[in-house]
Amino acid sequence: MMFRDMRRKRQALPQQEITDILRRGTSGVLALWGDNGYPYAVPISYVYDGGKIYFHSAKSGHKIDAIQRAAKASFCVIDKDLIVPAEYTTYFRSVIAFGQIRVIEDDGEKRAAIQKLAIKYAPKDTAANRDTAINREWKPLCMLEMTIDHVTGKEAIELARERQKSNH
Numbered sequence: 770m771m772f773r774d775m776r777r778k779r780q781a782l783p784q785q786e787i788t789d790i791l792r793r794g795t796s797g798v799l800a801l802w803g804d805n806g807y808p809y810a811v812p813i814s815y816v817y818d819g820g821k822i823y824f825h826s827a828k829s830g831h832k833i834d835a836i837q838r839a840a841k842a843s844f845c846v847i848d849k850d851l852i853v854p855a856e857y858t859t860y861f862r863s864v865i866a867f868g869q870i871r872v873i874e875d876d877g878e879k880r881a882a883i884q885k886l887a888i889k890y891a892p893k894d895t896a897a898n899r900d901t902a903i904n905r906e907w908k909p910l911c912m913l914e915m916t917i918d919h920v921t922g923k924e925a926i927e928l929a930r931e932r933q934k935s936n937h
């Protein structure tokens with residue numbers, strides 16, 4: 770068994786919704802093989818380009834050490850967490866991707882990746898301003914690329930019922 774099936778299949782999100790969530794999310798939690806057997810789950814900004822997920826990072830630290838120890842990671846984005854006290858539940862929606870991370874070494878690839886990230890978070894900036902900001906941070910900047918091996922999305926049963934109704 771490489772990747773598990775979702776036990777509650779009715780709550781699984783369609784591929785298009787997964788893609789939309791990865792595009793509209795502004796952060797996620799990256800889970801890595803940390804120190805001394807402890808998983809390291811670290812919040813991080815990201816950009817999804819329809820294929821891969823890109824992150825920016827410093828060149829040293831717990832996160833980079835963990836990635837160098839093991840490329841395999843999982844990344845979780847929470848899209849919705851609407852608490853419904855009267856029902857003792859949350860109407861949630863989230864995505865989990867499993868994949869492998871590499872440090873981008875090539876300068877051209879590194880620039881393309883940081884540009885994607887910059888455009889996602891500052892879409893209205895001019896290309897000139899963006900380049901200035903990128904050049905300013907260039908040296909200490911490390912770009913990471915996650916190739917997705919498996920991705921699923923899940924939502925609360927109440928939201929799944931709504932979706933099934935609206936599909937009919």
Ligand SMILES: Cc1cc2nc3c(=O)[nH]c(=O)nc-3n(C[C@H](O)[C@H](O)[C@H](O)COP(=O)(O)OP(=O)(O)OC[C@H]3O[C@@H](n4cnc5c(N)ncnc54)[C@H](O)[C@@H]3O)c2cc1C
Pocket residue numbers: 796811812813814815824825826827829830831832833
């Ligand atoms: C919404 C959000 C978006 C972020 N976006 C980015 C991003 O795009 N790129 C990026 O590099 N960083 C981002 N950060 C910061 C990120 O979570 C890490 O703090 C940072 O990347 C340093 O990680 P490190 O493992 O190198 O730190 P280190 O200093 O090596 O970590 C050492 C220890 O510090 C503690 N620690 C580190 N980070 C955190 C944290 N966030 N909260 C609590 N304790 C912590 C942990 O105990 C960790 O073991 C973001 C944080 C948030 C909340």
